[in-house]
Amino acid sequence: MIDGELSRRDQLVRAAFALVAEAGLEGLRLRRVAAEVGIDQSTLHHHVATKAALVAAVAEHAAGLLATTAPPAHLPPAAALRAHLDALADLVARRPELFTVTAELDLRARRDPSVRAVVERQEAGWRAVLTGLFTALGEADPAARTELVIAAVKGVRLVPDLAPLVLAQLGATDRTG
Amino acid sequence: MIDGELSRRDQLVRAAFALVAEAGLEGLRLRRVAAEVGIDQSTLHHHVATKAALVAAVAEHAAGLLATTAPPAHLPPAAALRAHLDALADLVARRPELFTVTAELDLRARRDPSVRAVVERQEAGWRAVLTGLFTALGEADPAARTELVIAAVKGVRLVPDLAPLVLAQLGATDRTG
DNA sequence: TAGCGTCCATCCAGTGATTGATGGGGAGCT
DNA sequence: AGCTCCCCATCAATCACTGGATGGACGCTA
Numbered sequence: 060m061i062d063g064e065l066s067r068r069d070q071l072v073r074a075a076f077a078l079v080a081e082a083g084l085e086g087l088r089l090r091r092v093a094a095e096v097g098i099d100q101s102t103l104h105h106h107v108a109t110k111a112a113l114v115a116a117v118a119e120h121a122a123g124l125l126a127t128t129a130p131p132a133h134l135p136p137a138a139a140l141r142a143h144l145d146a147l148a149d150l151v152a153r154r155p156e157l158f159t160v161t162a163e164l165d166l167r168a169r170r171d172p173s174v175r176a177v178v179e180r181q182e183a184g185w186r187a188v189l190t191g192l193f194t195a196l197g198e199a200d201p202a203a204r205t206e207l208v209i210a211a212v213k214g215v216r217l218v219p220d221l222a223p224l225v226l227a228q229l230g231a232t233d234r235t236g
Numbered sequence: 237m238i239d240g241e242l243s244r245r246d247q248l249v250r251a252a253f254a255l256v257a258e259a260g261l262e263g264l265r266l267r268r269v270a271a272e273v274g275i276d277q278s279t280l281h282h283h284v285a286t287k288a289a290l291v292a293a294v295a296e297h298a299a300g301l302l303a304t305t306a307p308p309a310h311l312p313p314a315a316a317l318r319a320h321l322d323a324l325a326d327l328v329a330r331r332p333e334l335f336t337v338t339a340e341l342d343l344r345a346r347r348d349p350s351v352r353a354v355v356e357r358q359e360a361g362w363r364a365v366l367t368g369l370f371t372a373l374g375e376a377d378p379a380a381r382t383e384l385v386i387a388a389v390k391g392v393r394l395v396p397d398l399a400p401l402v403l404a405q406l407g408a409t410d411r412t413g
Numbered sequence: 414t415a416g417c418g419t420c421c422a423t424c425c426a427g428t429g430a431t432t433g434a435t436g437g438g439g440a441g442c443t
Numbered sequence: 444a445g446c447t448c449c450c451c452a453t454c455a456a457t458c459a460c461t462g463g464a465t466g467g468a469c470g471c472t473a
Contacts, residue, residue: 083347085262163343203402225384
């Protein structure tokens with residue numbers, strides 16, 4: 060923690076994140092997470108109390124990465140929307156596992172309250188940004204446009220190759236391009 | 237099988253379907269499936285060889301339900317697209333669990349080849365229908381429009397209340413309504 | 414500096430619960 | 444008798460989690 064190294068806890072969270080991307084939440088095993096970091100499985104419980112807590116921490120980690128795509132506040136709305144969608148497309152291309160993990164978490168959130176809390180908070184922020192942009196752009200129904208963007212992004216999450224094709228259709232204000 | 241009753245196997249598949257909708261693929265337990273039908277867990281293996289086979293059967297069942305929304309062939313393209321989207325919205329409203337299950341299956345398909353086969357076949361059919369419609373409508377980029385529709389539908393799967401709002405934006409040819 | 418005590422991270426072994434799957438044996442029908 | 448369908452008992456494997464023990468780092472006191 061003093062230097063650039065990660066804390067044990069952060070190492071574990073990242074290892075769990077990678078494992079979820081590879082094997083799904085269903086295939087997440089504490090033993091493998093611990094082994095990946097090079098510690099015993101029982102020692103893991105010393106840093107993360109329970110498996111549920113680890114999953115929640117993975118959700119926080121994912122939310123933090125997603126927040127990266129928020130457009131800078133100083134940009135005019137049209138440019139901000141473009142910047143946001145570009146950042147999204149970039150992130151999908153460079154870190155496709157992140158979106159695999161969020162897809163897993165969206166399903167888990169239906170049954171795990173602590174995961175749901177994290178997912179809902181992140182999505183509320185995203186929703187606020189988008190409606191703000193579409194309102195500033197003078198869209199007739201900013202809420203509807205917002206939900207279309209969110210749905211489209213969530214829908215292409217598992218097929219990164221198609222993301223640019225889909226995202227390109229969401230940027231144009233007149234929705235004709 | 238002779239009369240209107242379902243075969244034991246079909247009963248099991250539907251029970252598994254319902255259980256996946258409720259508890260996720262992760263929470264699918266053969267014991268509960270069997271109990272739901274009123275037979276012993278060991279007897280279940282007499283009708284469905286393995287758990288993987290049961291999941292694949294659930295995928296087939298879901299694909300069959302989804303195929304319901306295919307538009308009638310005799311309709312003109314604009315009306316056919318509207319009919320398809322309406323049928324989709326109707327299905328989301330009346331059977332939201334179906335879309336929960338397909339979301340689960342989409343994730344499972346990444347790791348289970350037999351599930352992937354079913355999911356990909358169903359999606360290929362859907363994709364063909366949509367590109368056909370958009371091509372007939374004279375769209376500039378039918379493939380792009382197709383992927384937008386698929387992504388948007390997949391994205392709202394877990395939030396049935398928002399489905400009408402999102403689907404309404406996909407029907408208009410000029411994409412301004 | 415030497416010696417003692419405390420704390421923390423780690424490991425090994427084992428807990429009870431639950432999982433998917435199997436085998437032997439019967440009930441009922443033809 | 445033979446066949447289909449079914450249940451009971453049980454298997455081996457795996458799960459998340461806990462207990463007991465070891466050892467090193469640090470601070471304190473004389």
